[in-house]
Amino acid sequence: MKILVCVSNVPDTTTKVIFTENNTQFNTAGVQFIINPYDELSLTRGLELTEKLGGTVTVVTVGLADTEASIRKALAIGATDAVRINATPTDAYFVAEQIAAYAKDQNFDLIFTGRESIDYNGGQVCGLLAEMLGLPSVNVITSIEIDGNTANVERDIDGGREKLTASLPLVVSAQKELTEPRIPNMRGIMAARTKPLTVVEPINAEATSASVGFELPASKGSVKLISVEDAGTLIGILHNEAKII
Amino acid sequence: MNILVFAEQIDGSFKKSTFEAVSYASQIAQAHNGNVTAVVPGNVADDRLAELALYGANKIVSVKHDNLNGFNAETYTKVICNTASAEGSSIVVISNTYSGKSLAPRVAARLKAGIASGVISMPNTSAGFVVRRNVFSGKAFADVNLTTAVKVLAITPNTFNTLENAQAVNIVNTESGLADADFTTKSVEINRVTGKIPLTEAEIVISGGRGLKGPENWHLVEDLANALGAATACSKPVSDMHWRPHSEHVGQTGITIKPNLYIAIGISGAIQHLAGVSSSKVIVAINKDPEAPFFKAADYGIVGDAFEIMPKIIESAKAFKAG
Numbered sequence: 001m002k003i004l005v006c007v008s009n010v011p012d013t014t015t016k017v018i019f020t021e022n023n024t025q026f027n028t029a030g031v032q033f034i035i036n037p038y039d040e041l042s043l044t045r046g047l048e049l050t051e052k053l054g055g056t057v058t059v060v061t062v063g064l065a066d067t068e069a070s071i072r073k074a075l076a077i078g079a080t081d082a083v084r085i086n087a088t089p090t091d092a093y094f095v096a097e098q099i100a101a102y103a104k105d106q107n108f109d110l111i112f113t114g115r116e117s118i119d120y121n122g123g124q125v126c127g128l129l130a131e132m133l134g135l136p137s138v139n140v141i142t143s144i145e146i147d148g149n150t151a152n153v154e155r156d157i158d159g160g161r162e163k164l165t166a167s168l169p170l171v172v173s174a175q176k177e178l179t180e181p182r183i184p185n186m187r188g189i190m191a192a193r194t195k196p197l198t199v200v201e202p203i204n205a206e207a208t209s210a211s212v213g214f215e216l217p218a219s220k221g222s223v224k225l226i227s228v229e230d231a232g233t234l235i236g237i238l239h240n241e242a243k244i245i
Numbered sequence: 246m247n248i249l250v251f252a253e254q255i256d257g258s259f260k261k262s263t264f265e266a267v268s269y270a271s272q273i274a275q276a277h278n279g280n281v282t283a284v285v286p287g288n289v290a291d292d293r294l295a296e297l298a299l300y301g302a303n304k305i306v307s308v309k310h311d312n313l314n315g316f317n318a319e320t321y322t323k324v325i326c327n328t329a330s331a332e333g334s335s336i337v338v339i340s341n342t343y344s345g346k347s348l349a350p351r352v353a354a355r356l357k358a359g360i361a362s363g364v365i366s367m368p369n370t371s372a373g374f375v376v377r378r379n380v381f382s383g384k385a386f387a388d389v390n391l392t393t394a395v396k397v398l399a400i401t402p403n404t405f406n407t408l409e410n411a412q413a414v415n416i417v418n419t420e421s422g423l424a425d426a427d428f429t430t431k432s433v434e435i436n437r438v439t440g441k442i443p444l445t446e447a448e449i450v451i452s453g454g455r456g457l458k459g460p461e462n463w464h465l466v467e468d469l470a471n472a473l474g475a476a477t478a479c480s481k482p483v484s485d486m487h488w489r490p491h492s493e494h495v496g497q498t499g500i501t502i503k504p505n506l507y508i509a510i511g512i513s514g515a516i517q518h519l520a521g522v523s524s525s526k527v528i529v530a531i532n533k534d535p536e537a538p539f540f541k542a543a544d545y546g547i548v549g550d551a552f553e554i555m556p557k558i559i560e561s562a563k564a565f566k567a568g
Contacts, residue, residue: 127350
């Protein structure tokens with residue numbers, strides 16, 4: 001079983017989002033970067049599958065040298081090896097083109113992405129990559145088991161769940177329930193230092209979109225407090241004043 | 246200019262999100278002297294198909310095939326892209342439902358089109374082709390310029406109104422051109438929760454956090470939800486402790502919602518939680534800690550013990566509904 005896990009390097013979930021350069025740049029000063037949480041679930045599920053079935057888990061990221069801390073963490077969690085495609089990830093289309101160019105001759109049986117990255121929230125790489133590679137894809141999966149050349153998966157659908165079978169090779173994107181993330185242990189951290197991390201130069205590809213500006217949501221006015229004694233008046237206030245029910 | 250809109254059907258009928266997408270496409274068409282084609286994979290009766298004309302579809306391409314009745318990302322992509330090529334479409338509009346989310350990027354890759362997902366504005370064409378979308382899980386907005394000739398817009402459900410703009414009904418039946426071997430993924434079983442309002446579609450959401458002390462106290466959330474016809478949700482710690490299913494977790498790593506009214510009970514309002522709910526029109530926070538960050542994001546607040554407060558609210562909600 002040869003598995004590829006696509007990893008994005010994202011700001012920690014506690015980050016206070018600030019923009020600079022006339023609201024055109026995300027201010028990364030003092031921001032802690034982490035492996036995108038959904039990608040971490042992908043990695044863990046990939047490891048669980050290879051522990052059962054044998055095989056390797058390769059992690060790939062599109063990013064500059066500053067992403068290597070996240071890559072080393074992925075290796076410490078247990079990935080076999082890592083590939084860094086040496087380019088700034090301008091948009092999802094560009095990222096997918098880079099990963100497709102790398103993956104097309106590698107015969108991966110299963111490719112994981114996260115449901116979305118928690119910074120740009122596009123949720124596009126799974127579908128883009130699958131179409132570029134001519135492979136089937138299943139989005140937002142909550143479970144996956146492999147049976148020979150078939151994957152049995154469950155995905156979220158609007159208002160419920162769907163069970164599907166898909167033929168390998170396959171591209172999937174991880175939803176929260178897929179598994180629990182693993183914390184790297186000391187042995188893993190030591191081993192990660194010597195695991196192979198290959199740097200690949202990007203192919204020539206153009207971004208198809210550009211963020212031209214950012215804006216923060218308008219801040220709320222101050223909260224109107226209601227006393228515990230008058231808690232029952234909330235419904236009336238929501239009806240008469242807020243006119244929301 | 247032709248605008249193609251994917252009309253998602255479930256069991257042969259359309260949901261509100263489909264009519265929102267057709268209305269959205271129709272508004273672009275009106276602004277740019279264009280026309281709207283709706284493409285419908287799967288077997289849908291003509292009287293249902295005609296509903297799409299009511300919201301502005303000038304042409305309805307029906308691609309009937311038994312295997313297309315259920316959603317299938319790969320083959321739906323082929324059907325949509327074949328139609329886009331035949332119609333010469335320069336914009337493809339898809340509602341960003343779970344199915345839309347798996348479809349839109351595939352369509353973009355196949356058409357070599359730039360894509361914006363989670364779109365919350367009409368396109369601004371005064372300088373380029375700019376749409377607004379949510380980023381940083383609701384903590385900010387980004388304006389994105391699509392630079393390709395063909396563009397894919399995956400629009401956020403529950404964001405745009407359905408607008409009637411009746412057109413003459415023009416249904417064209419087209420062959421799918423698909424073979425059985427094209428269906429590499431197969432649906433085995435679908436379980437939809439019935440009798441409950443889906444979280445992403447709910448206009449009112451009642452949500453509970455760790456302050457409720459345990460799953461046995463969830464009747465406080467459910468009773469209020471039932472009285473107001475609301476959906477129920479929870480914070481991340483609550484789903485992590487398995488008090489409630491993961492599908493109810495709202496926040497940065499859960500579901501992002503934007504109801505008219507969000508009532509948070511015993512949730513402190515960590516930045517990750519607020520990210521998922523801050524687009525709600527009105528927020529009510531109930532928490533015993535007056536310093537809870539939720540009170541900075543809320544419109545109304547009650548500082549006190551939820552076990553004392555909730556029965557009063559539930560009682561008045563029942564009285565309100567009883568009229």
